Amino acid sequence: MSVWNAHQKNRGARKDRAAALGLERQVPAGRIADLLHAVIEPGDRVCMEGNNQKQADFLARALAAVDVARIHDLHLVQSVVALPEHIALFDKGIARELDFSFSGPQGTRMAALVNAGKIRINAIHTYLELFARYFVDLTPKVALIAAEAADRDGNLYTGPNTEDTPAIVEATAFKNGIVIAQVNELRDSLPRVDVPGGWVDYVVVAPKPNYIEPLFTRDPAQISEIQVLMAMMVIKGIYAEYGVRSLNHGIGFDTAAIELLLPTYAAELGLKGKICTHWALNPHPALIPAIEAGFVESVHSFGSELGMEAYIAARPDIFFTGADGSMRSNRAFCQAAGHYACDLFIGSTLQIDLAGNSSTATKGRIAGFGGAPNMGADARGRRHESPAWVKAGEEARQGRDIMPRGRKLVVQMVETFREHMEPAFVERLDAWELGAAMGLANPPVMIYGDDVTHIVTEEGIANLLPCRDAAEREQAIRGVAGYTAVGLGRDKAKVEELRGRGIIRRPEDMGVSRRRANRDLLAARTVKDLVLASGGLYNPPSRFRNW
């Protein structure tokens, strides 16, 4: 006779073991180790909620302190590996396998653990891809999540940093898994319910509020004149040309410069209301001046940003805020929005090769990609039209008699040399070696060359859409690669021909004055300027306060 509810029974057995220890829904912080030992089994697939911003840090510390004789060989499935405790799980043998998206600051330690054979990375995903797999072949058995508050029934309020929580809980709770939430406080009533109590098995009040990383705060004081110059080119040579209204900006100073030029340079060009009206974007403090200038109509966010809470709550026409006044973010929906509903993605990278493939994976560092591969890819399932999407498609077609279709604009923005004179353009990506070290069949490419439409450097813009063949693309890329070896290796005559055809454009070809590439053009030059622009509503973390 077939058994159809083995997983349900297993879930019951785990909860019975906890009950036998006297552990019901409300678990005291001091007994978290008992709970984890009771409900986690060796080899379990575990999601340890690590987001870009919010971290289930109390639960991460507790898991890193379990008895490795009882809990070991776990398979971690989580978007971000950000905390030292996440890495410690592998060092101690508590976890062995990993499926993730982004590791950022832990990238170097992760590479060392791969070399030591202590961690097996199955794949680096985009966020949406990992969430999708939660519902197919990577469903968590146990999810350890973080929320702002819970009530007596286990209902959860996430506050503005909702992030991955809804996706994780939905997959776990509806496939016989166990959901454990750390919260900052218990309240009699919640401002709103983000996760229904019926989907949550255990709630523990953490001794300290969960950690939130201010990942998207960029101090305007650190924006360089080169970044101002590149931002001017992007606004005039791409945003204005295509009429880009819906978009996503990557993280970094390059794109922060664009945000800070909207109320000045873009306004002067008469572009208010014509570009950058609808965003899939974390609440970047650098966007405050553009919002205040009336450039922005709508912003949906993946997560929140520390210090932006009061400003967001005071701008409900712009941000997605609940009846309680605070924002609800949702990484899965925002990633879908960035993929399907935005005309343009622009972001930076560490290496670009001669075909336009780019990667942030460099020797000795496995940083992951976050959302970039999802944002920075043509949405082949898209059908709705917009002027920018149609124009990009026409350029790619070049009058050929093939089925007309639109194209997403995918822009890579880099200075030709990074710090320490590391070239951003290379003949061969480090990703090849890294992929081999990780045992992958293919190198971990962040954005594939055939998805990239434009490359912007201080030397100009290369529009790859009208390039006729691979050789022409290569020269278009070399033609903006500056004094790197790749740039110096250009065919000068061919590059001039491409310039004549508008495939390569220099600042002067676009009417962008190098002399005006000055920090005075930024709508805010310091974090304090951002606070002033917000009318005092933006409350930056102390590390960004230097006044």
Place this chain on the structure above:
Amino acid sequence: MEQLTFELASTGQPLKREPVLVGVVGSGNCEVLIEGAGEAGSCRFTIHTSAVGFSPIWQAVLTDFSERRAAGGLRIEVNDVGATPAVVSLRLDQALEAWEAREGAGDAP
């Protein structure tokens, strides 16, 4: 520190004007000083750089500049503070634009 000098062909005539200085070394910013009264038809560059071993890149940056702009008769000194070629090129252009905008007593060749 490394000091490099280049003498490169460029159009333009020597002029006597007050020197132009752009950038501030003290704030970690690439500094460029332009003075007139050099030899006609060529531009003399003196580079003080903190990064050793990039002479070929400097040569390429400065050759492009000399071909692109009328820098003949100028003496240009650069303190690079480890600046990238992008910053150096931009600063050279800005300094020359400031030099060209300067009214000088010795403008008549």
